[in-house]
Amino acid sequence: MKIQEKIIKDEILEKLELGNFYKILNQNIFPLLNEEEQTFVKELEDFCLELAPKIDREKDVYVLFPKLGEHGYIQRMNKYKDFTPYGMKYEVLLGTILSICDPQLDLARLASGILCGNPTYQHGETSEISKVQADLMEGKGVGCIMITEPERGSDAVNMTTICEKADDGVIFNGEKVFTTNGPKADYFIGYGVYDVKDPRGTMVQAMFKK
Numbered sequence: 001m002k003i004q005e006k007i008i009k010d011e012i013l014e015k016l017e018l019g020n021f022y023k024i025l026n027q028n029i030f031p032l033l034n035e036e037e038q039t040f041v042k043e044l045e046d047f048c049l050e051l052a053p054k055i056d057r058e059k060d061v062y063v064l065f066p067k068l069g070e071h072g073y074i075q076r077m078n079k080y081k082d083f084t085p086y087g088m089k090y091e092v093l094l095g096t097i098l099s100i101c102d103p104q105l106d107l108a109r110l111a112s113g114i115l116c117g118n119p120t121y122q123h124g125e126t127s128e129i130s131k132v133q134a135d136l137m138e139g140k141g142v143g144c145i146m147i148t149e150p151e152r153g154s155d156a157v158n159m160t161t162i163c164e165k166a167d168d169g170v171i172f173n174g175e176k177v178f179t180t181n182g183p184k185a186d187y188f189i190g191y192g193v194y195d196v197k198d199p200r201g202t203m204v205q206a207m208f209k210k
């Protein structure tokens with residue numbers, strides 16, 4: 001038996017490079033995009049083409065977070081500083097283009113910038129929340145979201161993490177699993193319930209520091 005390790009010829013292999021993937025993507029999506037959106041795509045692809053050769057796959061993706069932060073690429077759903085354009089369409093374009101460059105980096109930034117970052121745009125502008133938001137958006141801090149629990153999995157609205165009111169806030173007690181960025185995170189969005197018999201009616205969301 002001959003064991004064949006290589007199944008793609010060199011002349012094809014050399015064409016499987018990021019620039020060509022982006023050319024194919026652009027041919028397909030540009031007819032759907034206006035001028036501003038096309039400019040955003042081209043700038044982001046240029047950023048990725050410059051970044052890709054410098055990625056050290058031996059290192060955690062988090063070392064690349066500040067580079068994303070410098071260009072406002074931790075997320076593009078909400079407005080942060082002067083990073084425009086922004087909105088859901090730009091966030092989808094960001095996810096599409098960055099995940100072709102480095103899928104692991106894209107999932108990590110999505111968990112940090114969107115799943116953990118979104119609540120910082122929804123709950124007022126206190127100095128504490130603004131500090132967390134800046135840490136996340138600039139890629140200096142890492143965020144995550146804690147929903148999934150053992151024995152629950154997809155049944156994410158029937159949580160067993162119990163919340164109890166205390167004088168200075170709320171105490172969360174429970175166990176979470178499958179938390180993207182969890183081991184490295186500085187900020188944790190956590191979900192729990194006051195009453196396990198009425199999880200939908202008593203759910204609490206809070207942010208924790210490491």
Ligand SMILES: Cc1cc2nc3c(=O)[nH]c(=O)nc-3n(C[C@H](O)[C@H](O)[C@H](O)COP(=O)(O)OP(=O)(O)OC[C@H]3O[C@@H](n4cnc5c(N)ncnc54)[C@H](O)[C@@H]3O)c2cc1C
Pocket residue numbers: 111144145146147148149152153154155156177178179180181
């Ligand atoms: C890439 C990735 C990143 C993730 N990041 C996070 C994160 O950051 N934070 C977080 O909290 N979680 C995260 N998760 C976890 C994710 O939320 C769980 O994987 C999800 O909730 C599924 O749970 P489970 O794997 O235990 O599957 P299970 O719930 O055990 O489901 C197993 C199978 O049973 C099926 N099934 C489940 N319930 C039913 C039902 N009622 N009826 C019929 N079929 C059913 C499912 O479709 C599936 O095929 C992540 C998962 C992935 C894949």
